[in-house]
Each structure stands twice: as structure tokens, then as C-alpha cells.
Amino acid sequence: MLKIGPIELETPVVLAPMAGITNAAYRRLCAEQGAGLYVCEMITSRGLVERDAHTQDMLVFDELETIRSVQLYGTDPHYVGEATKILCEEYGVAHVDLNFGCPVPKVTRKGGGGVLPWKRTLLGHILEAAVAAAEPYGVPVTMKTRKGIDDDHLTYMDAGRIAQDAGIAAIALHGRTVSQAYSGNADWDAIASLKASLDIPVLGNGDIWEAADALRMVEETGVDGVVVGRGCLGRPWLFRDLADAFAGVESQALPALGAVASMMRRHAELLCQHMGEERGCKEFRKHISWYLKGFPAGGDMRRDLGLVSTLAGIDRLIADLDPSAPFPASELGAARGRQGSPRDKVVVPEGWYDDTDGTGCVIAEDTISGG
Template identity: 75%
Template sequence: MTGLTLGSLHVETPVVLAPMAGITNAAYRRLCAEQGAGLYVCEMITSRGLVEGDQHTKDMLVFDELETVRSVQLYGTDPVYVGKAAEILCAEYGVAHIDLNFGCPVPKVTRKGGGGALPWKRDLLGAILERAVAAATPYGVPVTMKTRKGIDDDHLTYLDAGRIAQESGVAAIALHGRTVAQAYSGRADWEAIGRLVEHVDIPVLGNGDIWEAADAVRMVEQTGAAGVVVGRGCLGRPWLFRDLAAAFSSAPGEQVVIERPRLGEVRDVMRRHAELLTRHMGEERACKEFRKHVSWYLKGFSAGGRLRRDLALVTSLAELDVLLAELDPDEEFPASELGVPRGRQGSPRERVVLPEGWLESMEGLDCVITEDVAETTGG
């Protein structure tokens, strides 16, 4: 493939890092970018938090000095707030890309009509998209959106959302092939991604069940998607972006040889991750942030329980170095971890939490429920 074009922005490799709360901070984005080209999106922020100057929101808008393409995912349920937030991101933060989140399945978001619930209200969706595009266009910044198939199998929204996105001037739409009710359970419906590709003229990005580079190539081939969005598959595996870059740069039909990292390389990546976290947030906080990644990095390796426990309680880089030295650098990457789900999965929900009367009509600009100032749940 020749990369991904989103309006005025061209990405060398058609791969986007999905925003993940508490994960895709500046340090992790740089760590992934060091592995291969792609579009690396900041953690999701709320439009209201940005407009009202919430400090927590501003603290999340931190970029690495080498992050020349600044990409931010914005959440909002009020067209006015979203439009103002988009303008702030362009004028004051120099972003090159804004993504709007209409895919979050978390109950505290959907109960306010946000995230994956919002596309049910077609005119509200259109108003939000139009405001964001109007605010970003003078700066030449493309706006994209991420959504899901729908609220549940009886309330699908993705085809309408794709049409509205195209009519609103959105540069691309990313589709997670699950409903809100599924959350992260079950299998992603790649056929739905293909149907959306046929339904719209703007680029469609596929999301869901990309655990290896071969999965991404297969998704693009099967659906006709312009690229892929990768989330949970890179947890503890930032080198997945190296594999993706190699796979997408190969000629059609060419066999791509993927070199699986031995534990020594994994150890080095872990150390680099902790170092980057320290650079951005100081050593004490960096070690606390790093702890959550330990189990993902070591998943399937034979590192003992005591060592894993100590790594998950690490308090300094010096202590981390001592513990990492105990890992066997020659241990091969566990074959059992290839192509299998990572991160949260859970079970489907019997009922999606929605505002009262939400499903009675697909119209209603007067149904806006203002979001919390600082909401950091991705989706």
C-alpha cells in the first residue's frame, strides 16, 4: 500500500494507534513511533474540559519533542463545545489531526448519550461533525471519526453514520466491528467494515481483532479498508508497529518474514518505555505508570511469580535495572501468545445503559447531556 491520506495529512504506513486511556501518553506514542511509521493518537480528552481549561485535560495534552504530527481524539456530546475545542486544538496546540470518539462503550459515557450511543441521534451527530469540521478547516486540519456498528444488533448505526460523516466533510471514518453491547467481547465483524467501505466514498479504517501484522493485511484485503486502527494488540508489544510497517511496505503476494523478539529485546523495550515515561513525568510517577505494563510485556514468558511481582511494584529506574537483569535474554517469544487477544475482553452486556427514552427517536438536538469536564475513558 502507498500509505494513508486524510485530507492534507499523509501517513506513510496506513496504521493508526487507537487512543487508550492511561496508555497512549506521549511516552508510549514515541515508543511505538520508534518502531515504525503510523499515526499515533493522544489519549482521548473531553471538549468541555478543554474549553473550560480543566488542568487534568491540559495535562493530557503533552507531546514528545519529536512528535511532529500531533493527533488528538476528542470526546463531546455538545456541538458548541466540540467546535470550540477543535478550534483550540488547532490554534493553540498545533494539532495536525482531530479524531472524534463515537465508539466508547463504557456505561458512564453511554448513559449520557455519548460514545457509541450518540450516532443513534443522526441530527446531533451531524451537528457535532459539522461544527468540528468548520472549526478545523481554516487551519487545514482533517477531522475523522471513530464509531461502532451500533448500540446492539437491533439498533445499528454505522451506515447512517458513514453517510453523515461524508456529508459533513469528515476526512475518514474508523469502524470498530463490534456493537456497544458487545464491548470488547466476541469477534469483530469485518464484513460490516466491508459494507461501510462500499457505502461511502471517504476512506474507511478497520478496527477490531488485529493481533498480528498478518491480521491487518488480511483485514485490508477482505474489506477494502484504507488502513487499520490498532488498540489492544499493541499492549506490551510496541514492536507490532515495526511488523505492520514491514507488512504494508511489501509487494503484493510477497512473503513477509516477521522476527519475533527474544526476551532480551523485550527487556530493552521495557527499559526504554520506563526511560521515556521518566522523561515526561518524573521517575516516581513514571514507575507507577510503568507497573501496569509489566504483565503485558511478560505475558507467556517463563519469568517467575516473585520477579513479576517485584517488577509490578518497582519504584525507581535503578531497581528496574536490577530486576530486568534477572530475565533470560535468550528466551524465545512464546508461540502461544501469537494471534491471541490481549487486554480487556469481558462479556457482552444484556442491556446498554442509555438516557431515558433515547431509542424512541433517531432525531433530537435537544437531547444533549453535557459531558463531564474530565472523562478519560477510551473506546
């Protein structure tokens, strides 16, 4: 069991926020598979405080979400604190996660995401503001970070100490640097080092493609739980497998194409319920290649599904899939989603490395939520 403040999770698994992916429909779909904590896609603190319409549109929760969890991005303690208060007071959020791990250049060039922990003093002020704002509501605040900007600018050990001192309820570490983005292998040794240095719960993130990987990470690093991101793309049943694995239950059979097609249909249905049929079907298109990866589905089928605009159209197309086609063994343990290549240089504000203080420096507070 994983305990984050007053939240107790029978299965110590957290769905990583992913822009354009972890909306209310996808969170519901994953939660139907197994227990865990399912986090809303990242929103910006200033966007929420200034009542940006797009940001507010993202703060939608399924009627069966018993624990509302949101990841918040920000670089200004004032905005982060105010946004945390709004989430607790107006949206009934039960858990706030702070993002200090995003590697996207449009975020890092403004001093946010995975590069902000270089500014130790500023990081502490942000964490303290969020914790103070959430405390009256009994809402735990957690944070997610990376090893550092690159191998010459590691931040995770200091970030963990600062987080613990600020009253953060738990910290998740993605075992890659910002410069790695999603390439290469996650450094589980770094995760183990952070766990050994802290008293608060530590969650490990990176290279969990199968349930067995999660168990191995816990065994090798001692972490209190795991964060799963790209591994569940097109595979929401991974949370079923994770629940079984942590409960010591024998794993269920891998789904054949017929079962995958049913999952696809359920996903599309939930998207349409939350967004309307036209938009829901458009949102569904991005998931098709992940669901069908490795399965015998021809180019015409994939193309037509990529143009679908109605649930009836989805039904017609998936009816032509071979329901008996077995799950492709070649996909087991394989990386999913974007990988890319390591970056020669991380884009940061001018003079970023001059000090590790951060107070008084010019850092832009973004107003745009999502990816």
C-alpha cells in the same frame, strides 16, 4: 499509502487512543518502531474549553512528534467546535479524531461515545461544528464509531453517510457493537459494507493481533487502512511488523525476552522523562503483565516489578530475566487486554430510543478526560 486530508501516511496504520496508555511516552515508543499515525488518549471537549487542569496535563506531546493527533470526546456541538479550535490554534494539532465508539457505561449513560450516533441529527451537528472549526487551519477531522448500540440498534451505515456529508476526512469502524464491548469477534463484513458505501477513506478496527491480520483485513474488506488498539499492548514492535508487512518486506524475528526487556526499559525511561521518575515508574507498572505474558518470569519477579519505583530498580530486576527465552508461540494471534463479556443491556439516558433526532434532548457534556 493512506491520505487523510493533507496528511500522507506511508504505512496505513493508526494507533487507537487508549485511556491511560497512549500518552506521549507510549506514542514515542511506538513511533520509534514504525511509521503511522499515533493518536493521543481521548480528552473531553468541555474539559478543554473550561481549561480543566487534568485535561490540559494530558495534552503533552513528545518533542519528536511531527504530527500531533488528538481524539476528542463530546456531546455538544458548541463545546466540540470550540475545543477543536483550541486544539488547532493553541496546541498545533494536525489531526482531530472524534470519539463515537467508547462503550464505557459512565460515557454511554450520558449519551456519549458509541451510543450517540443513534441521534442522527445531533451527530451531524457535532461533526459539522468540528469540521468548520478546523477548516481555517487546514486540519482534517476524522471520526471513530462502532456498528451500533446493539444488533437491534445499528448506526454505522447512517453514521458513515452523515460523516461524509459533513466533510469528515475519514471514518474508522470498530466491528463490534457497544453491547459487545470488547468481547466476541469483530464483524469485518460490516466494515466491508461501510467501505463499499462511501467515497471517503474507511479504516477498519478490531481483532488485529498480528501484522498478517492487518493485511487480511485490507484484502477482505477493501479498507484504506487499519486502526490498532489492544494488539500492541506490551508489543510496541507490532508497528515495526506492520510497516514491514505493508512494505512487502520480510518480517523480522520475534523478540526474545532479552529484547523485550530492553523495550520495557525504554518504555520506562520515556515515561520518566515525561512524568518524572516516581510517577513514570508507577505508570509503567500496568504494562508489565502485557510485556511478560507467556514468558518464563516467576511470580516474585512480576510482583517486584509491580512495586518498582525507580529506574535503577527496574534495571536490577530485568537483569535477572533470561535473555535467551524465546517469544511464546502461544501468544501469537491471541487476544490481548480486556475482553469481558457482552452486556445484556447498554446503559443509555431515559427515552434514548424514542427518536433518532437528538436535538433538544438532555445529554450531559462531561468535563473529565481520560478513562
